[in-house]
Amino acid sequence: MNDNEWNENGGRHPFYEETVSTDKRFEGRMISLQVDTVRLPNGDTATREIVKHPGAVAVIAVLDGKMLVVEQFRKPLERVQVEIPAGKLDAGEEPETAAMRELEEETGYRAKRIRHVRTFSTSPGFADELIYLYFTDELEPGQAHLDDEEFLTCEGLTPEQADEYVRDGRIFDAKTLLAVLIWRNWRETGAFGA
Template sequence: MEKAVEARLKEKLISTQEIFKGRIIDVQVDTVCLPDGNTAQREVVKHPGAVVVLPLTDKKEVVLVRQYRHATGEILLELPAGKIDPGEEPLACARRELEEETGYRAAELTVLTSFYSSPGFCDELIRLVLAKGLTRGKACPDAEEFIDELTIPLDEAVRMVVDGEIKDAKTGFGLLACLNMVE
């Protein structure tokens, strides 16, 4: 990025105060110096990062999971996903989450792209991983996860995103992004 643009837009960190330390996220309040010299506070959710897996069958069907999300109070249709554990590589996380949530194993895992989930307040970087060469196994979700798994044609899943039936952002992004990336 050119220095003139950075000088006009970038904020400089003055101080950080940790507000909450949790099992999945931490929350901090940063005091920053704005480009015009004024100061402001930014509330930031710190997240270790995550993967979202797009399991694609040989028939161009996608494996989705349905689960209740307490924050929204809704049962949502999503791609398998999960938090990257400390020291874990994204592809290892994708392999683990795919198997835990759906029972499927993939012969081929490829990181297609990465994106921020909600950069206005959160540093969570999500890696979109394409999973191909799927073999069915037995799902073993975490003790606190209650999940249904279903397989639908990719074009039907994309239609569901466009029609608002799939409301989860990472799933919508993953399904729409893969349209131009899969053979």
């Protein structure tokens, strides 16, 4: 059980779905798929298809007043997108370590210091993936080293360019949309609220 099963009075939340059984259907390199049979609040049963993911990190990295982004092709969407640096957690890896690694691998810049901003779910209707979002404006030159199957370019966006990319749909993914909002709030208030 986890804390989200319980309501404020210490009892189980009335919407909680208890897992009756789990059928593991697929085990891949990055994700797995399972079908859970659950007991609904009214006593009936239903199935839930669940994608299991190790989690990911993303970094809002600001250099000379510009947010670093990468442009790459995303096969599931069949499109090129502009995104903040991000990547999957390796087994047993701490999110902060992964964020530092992914930032340098994709941009060629190393963070002197990095701060956790927020953790959020990506698609809670079918996946358990969490993204750990970090911020840094303390960068120094490092060494980019992309994976063999990774092709991307890195650039810095001004606030106006970021807004334009959002309007044009070049920035399309939730983590980067959230990053633009957080960066704007940080520039205006010095706080990370979105």
